[in-house]
Structure formats: structure tokens, C-alpha cells
Amino acid sequence: MSSNPPNSNNNPAAVNTGGAGGSSPTFSPLYQQIKALITQSLQSGEWKPGELIPSEVELANRFKVSQGTVRKAIDELAAENLVMRKQGKGTFVSTHHEARAHFRFLRLMPDEGVPHYPESKFIEVKRTRAPADVARLLDLKSGDAVIFVKRVQSFDGVPTIVEELWLPGLTFKGLTAERLEEYKGPMYGLFESEFGTRMIRATEKIRAVCATEGDAALLKIAVNTPLLASERVSFTYGDKAVELRRGLYLTERHHYHNELN
Amino acid sequence: MSSNPPNSNNNPAAVNTGGAGGSSPTFSPLYQQIKALITQSLQSGEWKPGELIPSEVELANRFKVSQGTVRKAIDELAAENLVMRKQGKGTFVSTHHEARAHFRFLRLMPDEGVPHYPESKFIEVKRTRAPADVARLLDLKSGDAVIFVKRVQSFDGVPTIVEELWLPGLTFKGLTAERLEEYKGPMYGLFESEFGTRMIRATEKIRAVCATEGDAALLKIAVNTPLLASERVSFTYGDKAVELRRGLYLTERHHYHNELN
DNA sequence: GAGTGGTCTAGACCACTCC
DNA sequence: GAGTGGTCTAGACCACTCC
Numbered sequence: 001m002s003s004n005p006p007n008s009n010n011n012p013a014a015v016n017t018g019g020a021g022g023s024s025p026t027f028s029p030l031y032q033q034i035k036a037l038i039t040q041s042l043q044s045g046e047w048k049p050g051e052l053i054p055s056e057v058e059l060a061n062r063f064k065v066s067q068g069t070v071r072k073a074i075d076e077l078a079a080e081n082l083v084m085r086k087q088g089k090g091t092f093v094s095t096h097h098e099a100r101a102h103f104r105f106l107r108l109m110p111d112e113g114v115p116h117y118p119e120s121k122f123i124e125v126k127r128t129r130a131p132a133d134v135a136r137l138l139d140l141k142s143g144d145a146v147i148f149v150k151r152v153q154s155f156d157g158v159p160t161i162v163e164e165l166w167l168p169g170l171t172f173k174g175l176t177a178e179r180l181e182e183y184k185g186p187m188y189g190l191f192e193s194e195f196g197t198r199m200i201r202a203t204e205k206i207r208a209v210c211a212t213e214g215d216a217a218l219l220k221i222a223v224n225t226p227l228l229a230s231e232r233v234s235f236t237y238g239d240k241a242v243e244l245r246r247g248l249y250l251t252e253r254h255h256y257h258n259e260l261n
Numbered sequence: 262m263s264s265n266p267p268n269s270n271n272n273p274a275a276v277n278t279g280g281a282g283g284s285s286p287t288f289s290p291l292y293q294q295i296k297a298l299i300t301q302s303l304q305s306g307e308w309k310p311g312e313l314i315p316s317e318v319e320l321a322n323r324f325k326v327s328q329g330t331v332r333k334a335i336d337e338l339a340a341e342n343l344v345m346r347k348q349g350k351g352t353f354v355s356t357h358h359e360a361r362a363h364f365r366f367l368r369l370m371p372d373e374g375v376p377h378y379p380e381s382k383f384i385e386v387k388r389t390r391a392p393a394d395v396a397r398l399l400d401l402k403s404g405d406a407v408i409f410v411k412r413v414q415s416f417d418g419v420p421t422i423v424e425e426l427w428l429p430g431l432t433f434k435g436l437t438a439e440r441l442e443e444y445k446g447p448m449y450g451l452f453e454s455e456f457g458t459r460m461i462r463a464t465e466k467i468r469a470v471c472a473t474e475g476d477a478a479l480l481k482i483a484v485n486t487p488l489l490a491s492e493r494v495s496f497t498y499g500d501k502a503v504e505l506r507r508g509l510y511l512t513e514r515h516h517y518h519n520e521l522n
Numbered sequence: 523g524a525g526t527g528g529t530c531t532a533g534a535c536c537a538c539t540c541c
Numbered sequence: 542g543a544g545t546g547g548t549c550t551a552g553a554c555c556a557c558t559c560c
Contacts, residue, residue: 027537029548055526066550071527081522087527088557105521202521207512208469208487226469226487232521251468258519260366260463260493261342288556290529316545327531332546348546349538 034063035073042082042093043237049095049192053083056091082200096188096198105188105202105234108249109257110155117186118153118161123218125149125177127169134166137233138241145169149180152218159219160254166244171197197242202234206256209248219250228256295324296334303343303354304498310356310453314344317352343461357449357459366449366463366495369510370518371416378447379414379422384479386410386438388430395427398494399502406430410441413479420480421515427505432458458503463495467517470509480511489517 038059047053056074060067074091077083081104084092095101102117109115126148135142146169153161165187167175172195183190192198211225219225227248234243249256299320308314317335321328335352338344342365345353356362363378370376391399391407401407407430414422426448428436433456444451453459472486480486489510497503510517 031548057526068551069549072548074527085527086558088525088559090526090558107519107521204519204521206467206489206517206519208489208510210485210487224471224485226471228467228469228489249469256467258368258465258467260368260465292529318545329532330530333529335546346546347539349540349544351539351545 030065031069031072031076034059034065034069035076037063038073038077039082039237042077045196047093049093049198050097051093052090053093080200094198096186096192101188102186105199105232106186107256107258108161108254111253111255116155118155120180120187121152121154122177122180123150123152125175125180130166134244137244138166138168140168147172147175149175155254158253160250161247162215162218163245163247165246168242171195171242191243197236199234199243200236202232204230204232206230211248215248219248221250225250227251230256291326292330292333292337295320295326295330296337298324299334299338300343300498303338306457308354310354310459311358312354313351314354341461355459357447357453362449363447366460366493367447368517368519369422369515372514372516377416379416381441381448382413382415383438383441384411384413386436386441391427395505398505399427399429401429408433408436412441416515419514421511422508423476423479424506424508426507429503432456432503452504458497460495460504461497463493465491465493467491472509476509480509482511486511488512491517 038053041047041053053059054062056067056070059070059074063070074083074085078085078091081094084094086092103115106117128146128148129143130138130140130146132142134140134146135144138146140146147165147167149163149165149167151163151165152159153163172191175195179194180187180190188199207229209227209229211219211221211223211227213223215227216223216225219227228251230245230247230249232243232245232247233241234245236242299314302308302314314320315323317328317331320331320335324331335344335346339346339352342355345355347353364376367378387409389407389409390404391401393403395401395407396403396405399407408426408428410424410426410428412424412426413420414424433452436456440451440455441448449460468490470488470490472480472482472484472488474484476488477484477486480488489508489512491506491508491510493504493506493508494502495504495506
């Protein structure tokens with residue numbers, strides 16, 4: 001054996017010059033670059049929701065980096081819920097078609113009993129033009145084509161949520177009341193499977209309001225009943241806003257649950 | 262040089278038998294054990310909020326493990342906001358005495374303008390006995406000594422929050438209206454400095470309610486104005502509940518902000 | 523037994539801070 | 542220049558899954 005140190009770092013594929021790290025002004029660690037490459041493959045659909053992605057060893061070979069660097073990239077993707085690791089099996093692309101995912105965005109919990117998913121009744125589905133406020137939140141131009149959906153959701157037959165959704169017309173071309181009605185399970189599952197658009201994070205603003213006559217009729221409650229009003233903007237890859245959802249929640253037998261860490 | 266492999270794992274201090282890993286029924290990885298040891302030192306006050314903890318190399322020497330194992334333990338502690346890493350300086354015990362920490366538990370944001378911390382006016386501070394519901398949430402016995410605090414918080418002079426706090430009497434012995442009033446900044450900072458109790462996480466249940474006459478008078482609003490009602494239980498080390506906080510938020514010019522990931 | 527992710531080590535070099 | 546956390550590598554062995 002020669003006296004070469006066993007750990008000399010001479011990765012031929014490192015994008016930054018130099019060994020581990022580098023010192024260009026736009027320096028980003030190698031694992032971040034690998035993470036970006038994996039994210040691209042997720043976004044492009046090279047690996048689809050629910051599918052197995054290549055093993056860490058395979059990805060390390062493909063990108064000409066060590067397994068440890070791939071691990072660190074995948075660690076972050078797993079923390080962001082883009083992939084799920086399963087020891088002994090592999091790493092899977094996350095999907096909204098799983099019990100686990102159903103309550104990631106639905107934070108309304110029953111005061112008593114086990115959380116379960118509500119039934120939907122669609123009130124209205126139409127193509128229209130984006131009002132100014134909707135356009136602003138979805139990063140569209142005022143008047144751009146959008147799809148408007150209004151529905152009521154019930155838990156055990158009790159109407160509890162009234163929601164209005166605004167979706168970019170281009171992304172969700174072909175979305176109809178029929179497709180929404182025949183689809184069982186969370187809408188984000190439908191969006192993922194049928195429109196190739198995966199929601200990966202959202203921001204929410206919550207207020208208290210009084211039920212209007214229209215809301216009261218849909219929820220079968222008295223006018224002026226206090227309701228939680230949520231305005232949610234959901235984002236897909238590249239921080240692109242792809243849904244505005246305004247919901248009214250009846251909190252007589254449910255509450256909005258949050259964990260502060 | 263002998264032909265010893267350079268990476269044979271023979272850590273003399275590993276608690277589990279065998280090398281990396283182990284196979285006892287109660288197996289926990291080495292880094293989790295190190296994390297528990299560090300957490301103990303945080304809890305016992307060996308390193309106090311705001312202070313520098315020993316460097317990774319020092320901790321690795323102390324615990325007779327590699328720096329990588331210490332890193333993984335500290336990574337998790339940093340993710341849980343128990344410590345903060347600062348490159349080039351070291352790792353610091355987190356503290357509620359920092360701008361950064363102030364909005365970790367206060368999620369009410371102004372619709373316009375920059376978030377800032379509200380001013381408090383204390384309405385009532387008294388020692389009393391825990392009602393059954395409070396006792397249950399704080400893991401006390403009904404009738405145990407508790408401290409009750411009621412206050413109104415204002416943003417730019419506009420009353421916006423009415424809060425009632427219930428604190429275990431034993432933990433917060435000596436808390437008086439005077440100490441609360443003379444203290445500037447978030448209450449969790451006071452609890453941390455004066456009572457050695459650091460809040461590290463909380464769960465929150467949110468509902469919409471109508472302002473009662475009492476609430477309306479304190480917030481200078483009309484009776485029946487819709488308000489957000491938050492019930493928060495805060496925990497310190499060891500998942501011990503140490504505060505019940507019931508708040509009413511006026512959401513005319515503010516909203517509860519949440520990020521869904 | 524082969525393949526996967528999970529843990530652990532040792533060592534090199536980097537970015538950053540403080541002096 | 543010394544000390545800190547941050548990145549990267551190579552390699553060993555483990556827990557777990559599937560056959």
C-alpha cells in the first residue's frame with residue numbers, strides 16, 4: 001500500500017472548485033446541489049408520487065458523490081415531506097393518497113373521537129376570470145382564467161365546512177364538477193394524479209367572523225354564529241402558488257389544532 | 262503500519278453492546294443517548310439560556326464518541342429549538358430573551374406593517390385553587406394551588422388580546438403582579454429567568470366565539486363581536502405541562518398566521 | 523442472502539469568528 | 542492563527558425487508 005491518506009477528498013464531479021466546500025461567491029454546498037437535482041427529477045415526474053426512487057448508492061454513483069452527501073440531501077427532502085424513507089425498503093415519493101397525508105393540511109379536529117375525513121357536496125364549479133385579489137394571491141393577472149369551486153363538507157352528516165377554491169385555469173384545465181364528484185378522498189390526491197400538480201406547502205391566515213345568511217343556510221346554523229375563517233394559499237414546486245382556498249369552519253364540535261415548536 | 266482497517270468501530274463507551282447499532286430489545290442509537298445526556302445538562306441548568314455549550318469536540322471527548330455522533334445529537338436539539346448553532350462561534354442554549362423567539366408562540370400578526378410585541382395591562386393576578394378542567398390539562402389534582410393571571414394586550418394602543426393564564430403554584434411560587442408589571446418583554450422570558458422554567462413547545466386549540474359583555478368591555482368592542490379563542494397548553498422539559506393559557510383575539514386588523522408543511 | 527436505509531467512526535478541509 | 546461549526550469522503554457494521 002502506498003502512504004496515501006485514506007480520506008483525501010478529490011471528487012471529480014464537485015461543481016464548486018476545491019474540495020469539500022469551495023469559496024465562490026455563490027457557494028452552495030454539494031448536498032444542496034444534489035438536493036436540487038433530485039427535486040428536479042421529482043418535479044419533472046421522472047419518479048412519480050408513490051414510487052420508489054433510486055437507492056442512495058445508485059444516486060451516489062449517478063451524481064459521483066459519496067453516499068453520505070446523498071443522504072444529507074434526502075434527509076432534507078424527507079423533512080420537507082417531499083419523500084418518505086422506509087428502512088429496508090427504500091425511499092418513496094410522497095403522495096396525497098395516504099391516510100398519513102390527509103391531515104397534513106386539514107387541521108380541523110373533532111373535540112371527541114378519532115379524526116376522519118369529511119364527505120364533500122359540491123355547490124358550484126365554474127370557469128371564470130380572476131378577481132384582482134385572487135389574481136394577486138395566485139400570481140396571475142386580473143381577468144386570467146380561473147376555476148372556481150364551492151363545496152360544503154360534513155362530518156358524520158353534520159355540515160361543518162364551507163369552502164371556496166380558486167385554481168389557475170391553465171394548470172387545472174379540464175377540471176369539472178363530474179370529476180370532482182366521482183373522486184373519493186382528498187382533493188389534493190385528485191390534483192396530484194389527474195393534473196400532475198402536487199401541493200407541498202401552504203400558508204394560512206385565520207380570523208373569526210360571523211355567519212352570513214348564505215353561510216348559515218349551507219351549514220344549517222343561525223345567522224351570526226361565529227365561524228373560523230381561513231385563507232390558505234398552497235404552493236407546488238418552485239414556490240408557485242396554485243390554489244387559493246377560503247374556508248369557513250364551524251367550531252361547535254371541532255377545533256383547529258396547531259402544534260407550536 | 263499494520264493492516265488494521267482504518268475505520269474499525271471499537272468505541273469503549275457505547276452503551277449498547279456491539280458496534281454501531283446494537284440489538285437489545287430497548288435499542289436506541291448512540292446519538293439519541295448523547296442527545297438525552299445533553300438535554301439533561303440543559304434541564305439541570307449546567308448550561309443556562311443564552312450561554313455557550315461546550316464545543317462538539319469537547320463533548321465528543323467527554324462522552325467518548327465521535328464528533329459526528331455529537332453533531333447528530335445537536336442537530337436534533339437545534340431542530341427542536343433547544344439550542345442554536347452559530348458557525349464560527351459555537352452552540353448556544355436557546356432563550357426567550359431574543360427578538361427571534363418572541364414570535365415562536367405568538368402567531369397573531371398585523372394585516373399591515375411589521376410584527377411587533379404588544380404592551381400588557383394586568384387585570385388580575387391571584388393565587389387560587391385549580392378547577393377540575395384546569396387541573397386535568399396541567400396534570401395537577403383538582404384544588405391544587407395555582408396562580409391565575411388575567412391581562413389585556415394592545416398593539417399601538419388598540420386592545421387586541423384578552424388572556425387568562427393558569428400556572429402551577431409550586432413551579433411559579435412568588436409570582437406577583439408587581440414582578441409581572443415591572444418586567445418588560447415576553448412573559449416566557451420572565452418564567453425562564455426568574456423561575457428556571459423554559460417553555461419548549463405547546464399545543465393549541467382554536468375556535469371562533471362571540472365576545473361576552475366582559476370581553477367586549479376589556480377590548481372596547483361591541484358585544485357579540487366574533488373573536489378567535491385559543492386554548493394553549495405549554496410544556497417544559499420532559500413533556501411537563503406548566504401553563505394553560507386561554508386567549509381571545511380580536512381579528513379586525515390582525516390574523517393568526519400558520520405555515521403548513 | 524441480497525438489498526435497503528440507519529448508525530458510527532476517523533479524518534480532511536472549508537467558512538466563519540475573534541484575537 | 543486558533544477555535545468553532547459545516548461539508549465531504551470512505552468504510553464498517555447494524556436493523557429491517559423481501560426472496
